[in-house]
Amino acid sequence: MSIVLLTFFSHNLSVVRHVADDVMVMYLGQAVEHGPKEAIYNAPKHPYTIALLAAAPTVNGHKNDLTLQGELPSPLNPPSGCALHKRCPYAKQQCSEIEPQLREWDGRLVACLRLEEIYG
Numbered sequence: 001m002s003i004v005l006l007t008f009f010s011h012n013l014s015v016v017r018h019v020a021d022d023v024m025v026m027y028l029g030q031a032v033e034h035g036p037k038e039a040i041y042n043a044p045k046h047p048y049t050i051a052l053l054a055a056a057p058t059v060n061g062h063k064n065d066l067t068l069q070g071e072l073p074s075p076l077n078p079p080s081g082c083a084l085h086k087r088c089p090y091a092k093q094q095c096s097e098i099e100p101q102l103r104e105w106d107g108r109l110v111a112c113l114r115l116e117e118i119y120g
Helices: 013-019 037-042 047-055 093-097 115-119
Strands: 022-027 030-036 103-105 108-110
Touching: 013 037, 022 037, 022 047, 030 037, 030 047, 103 115
Parallel strands: none
Antiparallel strands: 022 030, 030 108, 103 108
């Protein structure tokens, strides 16, 4: 038995949904959520993943209402802590100070300091 691994990069979420088994969502060059396609598309956990999927048009409209405010920071000079904290509706002071690491949560890896508070 042989295993074939293929890496596919795209901004087209519809294409990714049809060709991928695993999905990694990145923000400013950092992985923020990684896991099985079904988990990412059916129940995203990272605020950026949620907003990204909400912005993608679907046949029946958008899945959720989360939108990000503010300007995209420079990838050459990202903000301290969580790179999304200036645009994230869930951000608290700790998000500007501590860079989150990927950790297991609900069947995938997520880089968010506030998962317990948001999802219980």
